[in-house]
Amino acid sequence: MPSDAWHLTDDLDTFVAHTEDFLRSRPALHNTPLTVIRRWRTRPGTYVPGNVLFGRLESAGEIQAICYRPPSQRLTLTPLSPGRANALAAQLAALGHHLAGVTADEETAAAFADAWQRHTGATPTLPFRMHLYRLGTLTPPDPRPEGHARIADERDHDHLIRWCRDLAADLGETVTVDAHSWPSTRFAEKRYTFWQTPDGTPVSMAGVNPMVAGMVRVDPVYTPAHLRGHGYAAAVTAEVSRAANAAGATEIVLFTAADNPTSNALYQRLGYQRVTD
Template identity: 75%
Template sequence: MRPDAWHLTEDIDEFHARSADFLRSRPVLHNTPLTVMEKWRTRPGAFDPGSVLFGRLESQGGTRAIFYRPPTRRLTLTPLSPERADALAARLTRLGHTFSGVTADHHTAAAFAESWQRHTGATPTLRVRLHLYRLGTLTPPEPVPAGRGRLVGEQDHEHLVRWCREFAADVGEAVTVDAASWADTRFAEKRYTFWETPDGTPVSMAGVNPTVAGMVRVDPVYTPAHLRGRGYAGAVTVEVSRAALAAGAEEVVLYTNAANPTSNALYQRIGYVRVTDWAAYDFA
């Protein structure tokens, strides 16, 4: 493969114009770059120009793969063969780029991590393995816990920020989530729903990303530790999934930690079907 088949740019508008059709062609598999691109293009100040690198692989007159590197310097890739992953690693090494890690479908991430180590000597460490699910037939849990879903409003902001901070700590995200930093976090652009008990006490929450290419991603889902095991997470996930479908979403997706059998079993019970595995590697 010719190395110049990869076209690199720091111009998000140029990148979007040439890669949007490719990303929209597989909205489930491309859900992460779709939502990230939508945020960066529609929210002024979402990133500093020059801090992000984009790449697209052209072959036979069309885009076949893309990558982007945000300010965190963690590379995100769409699926690549091992040969193409190695060619990309070689190209980026020659250009002097450095990365803190890579996130992609499991096979692509593993192939790139191995190639990156071979070309640079950087030791990859698997940080987390994820399952990607898409909604099949929505199946509410039985029995449904007492209570109801309610959209989160401005009056709930302090409560929401606290729960997002607790969620980030639970999943090991190295981010600061408080009133001052909220607007710059990945949590800010989402719409949230609380599950409340009959007396109006919030006991669980679920967020959804804005719809893009007919696809909605559920993220995050969180129940405080002392309230788990009572069906609240399933109930609130059904609530936001049903609302997304009612609003016209063609696909509803979510990620789970592969090491958490409880959440994986829960989402399968309510109708989510596993699509593929994802992985995130850190580079020493």
């Protein structure tokens, strides 16, 4: 067996058995695979056996990196050197696998895209860039907008679906969120908190993923367009960050669009520090 080799499987349990310790070793950087795999393992209907390709890179018996490609055909990768990215691209191309895109840290994504182009002739484009932030010391907004936080419950279900639809549309995603599809979407497993005005009107929301490996990801944060600019998003983000700290989270992370200076400045004011692109 080569000392540095990619091992592919379509079996989730096999993949987790080999890679769980590796993923938990860097929970902030590995937040996406940790939360996605947790959802597949705990929420019925979100994972179809044999429908996802998993890969692990082993060197001298130790895991160095992982990848997975769900039905969307978008490959997710943990950090890789250009040589290792090329080896994976060559192996996937030789086996006839198809990809719609790659999500990874900036250097890894660029290296893999270049390699995929060499092996398949596909021309890569860059549709979006994001920043990953980790919370340092929480600094609540001052002044804080009028109102208070409230955890969403069953009475808010229709409201949550509507706002998640609006969020998906704002992000340019295909909007498929409705009452029927909700349980299988990425929105369903989150715990939501509203910021509401003194009269009880919700004006912003923030969701958090269930804690895994001591890590909580804040996602999504949404304020309707006509209510922005009043500090509501800062207030509700500070509240869910405080609650995650109180619940024992050791890593609290979130993603922002790289081309949105408003949201990037907001999270930095709250104490979030940039980790990677």
